[in-house]
Amino acid sequence: MARVYIPVGTVSGTAKAVAEACAAALRTEGHQAQVDTEASIGALNSGDWDAVLVVTATTGRGDIPSNLSPFYIALEEQAPGQNGRPFGVICLGDSSYDMTFCQAGALMEARFIELQGKAPVPRVTIDATETQTPDDDALFWLKEWMEEAL
Template sequence: MPKVMILVGTMYGGALDVAEQVKPLFEKAGYSVDIHEQPMVGDLVSNEGDIALFCVSTTGSGDFPGNFVPFVRHLRDQSPSLSSLRYGLIALGDSSYGDTFCGAGRALDALLADHGATRLGERLEIDAMETFMADDAAIPWVEEWIDEQQLKVV
């Protein structure tokens, strides 16, 4: 059975909630799903052919949440090739922070591209100023993403 890894970067639990809410959508599409709250670069490298979905919130001035910093640091330091990685990205932020809105998600997207990963479709950016419950935006996006990227296996 193909696998979807959902890698979560969260400070207050919003991105984890999104991951837990979209997990059944992937299971319905025929995947086993693992949610990684403490993601490691090895998870991406050792699971070639699988799909990754990143759910990452932005903290401070466009920063990564504390639980996600070691992952990003290792990705930058180890600089592994991620040319076989196909991924989607849900970035959570607050537009009242101006230029740093969804800064962590945007920085992660650029970092993954630098390592050869292929993003499937567009990045979803969820604005806390417009969407009280992030899963209200994430669920329909994931449903559409699965269809548009032809990811159903059942």
């Protein structure tokens, strides 16, 4: 079965809870999953990861949360090629911030595409103004992602 690395960008803890729910679902299907709220290029490169699943909130003016920002910057500066490794992005945001809604997820997705990662399904955006159960929305998307990526 597959090994999945899950870097998480969280502000209030919701993205971490979503990541933990996704990791549990992956494990139920026989996969290994590691949730990492202090993601690093070292962790990305040290594990023999079959896929990467980024779960991130958006903060400020479309910014990546401070705990995930160093990972994003390192992806840009060190440019670790992904060589077709499957990845997915789950982004949480608030659509009342129209111009920056889920921008952190868009940034992460663009970075992995630039690094030659393979996105078998488009990122999912979860709107805090439309759902009270972001983990359920993420798990619905995760089913398709698992079928396509793993």
